[in-house]
Amino acid sequence: MKVLVIGSGGREHALVWKLLQSPKVDTLFVAPGNDGMDERAVRVPLNVTQVEELTAWAQAHAIDLTVVGPEAPLALGLVDKFQAVGLKVFGPTKAAAELEGSKTFAKTLMHKHGIPTAAYGTFTEPALAKAYVHELGVPCVVKADGLAAGKGVVICHTLSDALTAIDEMLLGSAFGEAGHRVVIEEFLEGEEVSILAFCDGKTVLPMVSAQDHKRIFDNDQGPNTGGMGAYSPAPAYTVDASLAPFVESEILQKTVKAMAYEGRPFTGVLYAGLMLTASGPKVLEYNARFGDPETQPVLMRMDSDLVDVIEMVVEGSLDKATVRWKDEAAVCVVMASKGYPESSSSGDVIVGIDKAEQTGAVVFHSGTRKRDDGAWVTAGGRVLGVTALGTSIEGAIANAYRAVDEITFPGAQVRRDIGQKALKYENR
DSSP states (O other): OEEEEEEOSHHHHHHHHHHTTSTTOSEEEEEEOOGGGTTTSEEOOOOTTOHHHHHHHHHHTTOSEEEEOSHHHHHTTHHHHHHHTTOOEESOOHHHHHHHHOHHHHHHHHHHHTOOBOOEEEESSHHHHHHHHHHHOSSEEEEESSOOTTOOEEEESSHHHHHHHHIIIIISOTTGGGGSSEEEEEOOOSEEEEEEEEEESSOEEEOOOBEEOOEEEGGGEEEEOSOSEEEESOHHHHSSTTHHHHIIIIIIIHHHHHHHHTTOOOEEEEEEEEEEETTEEEEEEEESSOOTTTHHHHHHHBOSOHHHHHHHHHHTOGGGOOOOBOSSEEEEEEEEOTTTTTOOOEEEEEBOHHHHHHTTOEEEESSEEEOTTSOEEEESSEEEEEEEEESSHHHHHHHHHHHHTTOBOTTOEEOSOTTHHHHHHHTO
């Protein structure tokens, strides 16, 4: 079969890597992809937001299955367009993708259907938002309502921080259109966990747990990023045998049931970002697609054919699916360019990718370009996602950083504590 992946980052490289392991796939295309995918896939020179052009191209090339990576084309209704012309596509419709596209919509849905989440308020007027902060107290969290590439969340430890964040979003242009409405939430304490699940509108099939690391610096310091690394499984989630059944029934299944009730059946990957609080798991956010970088370690642990599962989602027969997972742990360490997340450096020569892969790790490309002379150079904020397996989290950490240490480029930013939070549970 002919498969098309839409997107260009590390998540899409991981999808390409995993999908090509299926004996069903004859040819794999990626639009637009990146230079790191050239050996695995045929690249299509179309941007992820060119919905009409992508639809026409997929029709003309008789694509059997399309897998959508990033959020932007989902919010633009790419799935709706593909479905309208009879093309098989994996991902939620525009109406269902609003679960990620509007934090206000998501919070309202959770409140209405009894899905555990933080107390909140939604505002477009700065004075009302500031009054709510005074009432709620600090610390609190100020979020841009719309899509902000995973960066539209400001944790405010002081009243001044919160008032500044409100002004920057509602009166300024900190996150553009996405920040013209804000959600202000109570601050939740605990361990964060990411749970991704396959959904066909009715059935939920959870994947293995993962934990992302959003801040740019070690010990969760500095500004938020799109993600500086992730590991799977998350022991904070797995050591308590009651957590997984509760999350599946009271969060994932309730969410899918609520979306169907609202006339927005959800198909594709439902990502629930959770905080494991003292009073139980609560939803921090939803994503309507595979996470990045959680996809890299999660798919590395998947022992089943991803194409089989995706086809069952598209056909509405997910209740017949089973997925096998490797017992090994996996760790992904992101290498970012100089200046990220405020800016990014392009054209810096990257050395050592081949040596890193000789250690047994897989290097997923995100922001790279291959020059005419064969040299790899940086071409974005998050440059590489170095991912490795291990018999334990500790082993996977060691394997991932062994590979990372083979790679150099000017100004490279690497967190050195990816996975460390897990060790206090694993070493019990």
